[in-house]
Amino acid sequence: NTPIQLLKIKDAGQREIITKGKLFVATYTDKIQVPNTIMSLYASYGYYPEPWQILISTSSTTMEELIIFVKRSFYASSNGYKNSLFCIVNLEILDFEFQYNLVNYIKVMQLEYKNEDYLLALLCYRKSEMSNYILDQFSLEAQEINELDAETLKEVYQELFTNITCISSDLSGQGKTEWIKDVSYSKQKIPLSFLISDNMNLKCLVNKLKACKLKQIQSLHINILSADYPEEVNLFLFELLTFKLVSYNNVIVSIPDTFIFIEISSSANQNLLRYLPILRFSHHKYLNWNIENFRVSQEITSPIQIVCHYLKLYDLEKIDTEENLGHDIKYPLPEEFCQHLIMKYFLNKSDKYILSFKCIEIFVNILADQLIRFLSSQYFTINDLKLNLKEANIGSTIIKSLLSTSKDFVIQSIKAKSAQFKSLTSEYENKIYQFDNSNYNIYFFNPNTLSSYILYNDKNEVSDNIKLLLNGQELEDYNTMTTTELLIKLETIARRSNEELNLPEYALTTDNLMKMALILLRVRANIPVVICGEAGCSKTSLITYLAMIVEVQLCTLNLHAGIDEETIMIFINDTLKKAEKGETWILLDEINTCNRLGLLADLISNKKFKDKPIHPNIRLFATCNPYRHCKRIQSEARHVIENKINLVYQVKPLPDQILDYVWDF
Numbered sequence: 200n201t202p203i204q205l206l207k208i209k210d211a212g213q214r215e216i217i218t219k220g221k222l223f224v225a226t227y228t229d230k231i232q233v234p235n236t237i238m239s240l241y242a243s244y245g246y247y248p249e250p251w252q253i254l255i256s257t258s259s260t261t262m263e264e265l266i267i268f269v270k271r272s273f274y275a276s277s278n279g280y281k282n283s284l285f286c287i288v289n290l291e292i293l294d295f296e297f298q299y300n301l302v303n304y305i306k307v308m309q310l311e312y313k314n315e316d317y318l319l320a321l322l323c324y325r326k327s328e329m330s331n332y333i334l335d336q337f338s339l340e341a342q343e344i345n346e347l348d349a350e351t352l353k354e355v356y357q358e359l360f361t362n363i364t365c366i367s368s369d370l371s372g373q374g375k376t377e378w379i380k381d382v383s384y385s386k387q388k389i390p391l392s393f394l395i396s397d398n399m400n401l402k403c404l405v406n407k408l409k410a411c412k413l414k415q416i417q418s419l420h421i422n423i424l425s426a427d428y429p430e431e432v433n434l435f436l437f438e439l440l441t442f443k444l445v446s447y448n449n450v451i452v453s454i455p456d457t458f459i460f461i462e463i464s465s466s467a468n469q470n471l472l473r474y475l476p477i478l479r480f481s482h483h484k485y486l487n488w489n490i491e492n493f494r495v496s497q498e499i500t501s502p503i504q505i506v507c508h509y510l511k512l513y514d515l516e517k518i519d520t521e522e523n524l525g526h527d528i529k530y531p532l533p534e535e536f537c538q539h540l541i542m543k544y545f546l547n548k549s550d551k552y553i554l555s556f557k558c559i560e561i562f563v564n565i566l567a568d569q570l571i572r573f574l575s576s577q578y579f580t581i582n583d584l585k586l587n588l589k590e591a592n593i594g595s596t597i598i599k600s601l602l603s604t605s606k607d608f609v610i611q612s613i614k615a616k617s618a619q620f621k622s623l624t625s626e627y628e629n630k631i632y633q634f635d636n637s638n639y640n641i642y643f644f645n646p647n648t649l650s651s652y653i654l655y656n657d658k659n660e661v662s663d664n665i666k667l668l669l670n671g672q673e674l675e676d677y678n679t680m681t682t683t684e685l686l687i688k689l690e691t692i693a694r695r696s697n698e699e700l701n702l703p704e705y706a707l708t709t710d711n712l713m714k715m716a717l718i719l720l721r722v723r724a725n726i727p728v729v730i731c732g733e734a735g736c737s738k739t740s741l742i743t744y745l746a747m748i749v750e751v752q753l754c755t756l757n758l759h760a761g762i763d764e765e766t767i768m769i770f771i772n773d774t775l776k777k778a779e780k781g782e783t784w785i786l787l788d789e790i791n792t793c794n795r796l797g798l799l800a801d802l803i804s805n806k807k808f809k810d811k812p813i814h815p816n817i818r819l820f821a822t823c824n825p826y827r828h829c830k831r832i833q834s835e836a837r838h839v840i841e842n843k844i845n846l847v848y849q850v851k852p853l854p855d856q857i858l859d860y861v862w863d864f
Contacts, residue, residue, distance in 0.1 A: 205246040226325040234437035356480035372557030388418035396424040396797020405447040424797035429474040488554040502567035566605040727819040732864035758793040778814040800854040
């Protein structure tokens with residue numbers, strides 16, 4: 200037989216710790232470091248491992264697999280695999296009966312083939328003060344492996360990881376996904392998304408990868424949102440990146456040699472890089488904030504082109520003189536010019552903390568929707584404004600107000616995001632940032648009529664120019680209105696028909712009216728709404744009532760710690776079918792009480808479910824409770840009470856990528 204050629208490791212500091220014809224038994228005390236232990240073992244021998252040289256034990260590993268693998272190692276020299284090191288990992292997972300039979304079989308083989316130059320290593324986890332049958336039986340052979348230092352490991356891994364890049368950023372919304380798309384397309388590859396989140400274990404990940412059916416024309420975009428089983432995710436990534444092959448039980452998945460991009464979800468402490476150490480050794484791309492990385496669509500009907508077109512006219516002071524504002528976008532504005540306008544009118548010097556492309560997207564989408572409605576209204580042509588109101592600058596006044604309102608939308612979310620980061624420490628655990636709607640003037644334009652509507656909290660804050668839009672009518676004081684009068688106002692801005700509604704009793708207040716109006720602006724711009732507030736502050740009832748007014752179908756999923764993925768899948772799939780008939784609202788109630796936050800975060804932030812885009816008729820809502828840092832309670836009685844409370848009310852911190860959509864009520 201022709202001897203197999205193994206890939207030699209360069210400058211790995213080869214050490215003679217393995218002897219031919221002698222069993223090598225190694226222990227490790229940190230399961231998350233198993234991949235590094237394996238690589239350090241093979242580096243000491245001088246060659247990279249191949250997938251057929253390693254057997255990673257699982258709870259489903261059979262005795263037959265173990266026997267075949269042991270035989271392969273003993274017969275290797277005579278079958279063209281001389282100098283090939285074989286290794287069985289995670290032996291502590293095996294049942295005692297399997298461990299007992301494996302030890303006996305290895306001892307029989309050692310006696311029968313004592314002159315063979317076999318190379319077999321057993322890697323076993325040693326837990327302090329706990330007995331391990333395999334380690335007890337091979338106590339004389341057992342020793343610890345000195346793991347290679349981080350710099351050497353990085354060099355060893357990167358020799359293999361030539362087409363693998365890990366992408367991270369300190370905050371969400373820095374353009375990681377867009378960067379992956381750009382690089383993939385530049386290499387003539389189509390990115391295929393592969394989500395890792397929540398309680399996905401090795402079995403789940405292998406089967407999920409099999410279902411992907413990755414093709415040579417595609418790149419693999421692994422998006423890691425969270426990992427409840429970091430040891431298994433780390434092992435999966437090790438196999439995938441090292442061998443381009445993963446396996447579990449009788450399922451074996453091989454992928455083509457293509458580009459792999461690993462997007463690491465942002466978090467306050469970059470926990471994923473600590474929990475998944477394999478990621479530290481790949482080639483890394485770290486994205487800092489840079490407006491030049493903001494991608495501008497060249498479609499003239501896209502929100503960014505619409506907004507920048509009118510910001511340009513506003514900048515040139517032509518809003519009040521240019522006729523037919525809504526019909527003269529013929530050519531897209533250059534990307535660099537749009538970036539300049541966004542920096543000037545959205546990211547000015549006083550707002551440097553708004554450093555997220557997601558924030559820009561929210562601002563642009565809301566403003567674009569408002570501009571389209573404003574400029575489509577028959578009442579708001581330049582000539583009509585001058586003729587009816589005899590006011591030369593009312594258009595620019597409205598644009599300025601729309602700019603301010605759209606920007607304040609984002610600032611509310613920034614405050615909520617900051618509040619969660621602070622809540623991760625006990626110092627701020629009782630601090631709740633309340634929703635602030637006191638300074639809003641909210642405009643609603645009806646393009647089919649000669650009417651516009653303005654909502655405000657303080658009529659004294661409404662500018663004189665804007666008062667002219669009310670045709671001289673005295674400004675009403677919403678705080679003195681009855682529930683019926685407030686309902687008429689709400690129906691005026693939200694109703695889609697004149698049919699009589701059968702509404703339940705609801706204590707509509709000025710505060711609720713303003714909140715519903717602000718939510719409505721987001722919904723019309725297809726921006727997800729995540730409402731954060733204490734239990735019992737009417738988050739769910741507010742959304743439910745608004746859905747009745749808007750006359751859309753509302754589908755609510757009540758979430759809790761025990762809900763499983765299948766229940767969520769059934770709910771989403773049923774809702775997607777309903778969305779084919781018209782606009783449908785999804786409400787994920789108490790989202791941060793469940794153990795599927797990663798899956799739902801991908802749904803909210805990327806409008807994807809199970810790596811597939813959702814129907815465009817879907818509008819997304821979620822409610823959550825404030826997260827607070829847990830204190831250790833000294834009193835045993837109080838500790839018992841606290842545990843009982845946590846069974847019902849325990850919440851998790853929201854993933855960073857959906858914090859941009861959060862409002863604290």
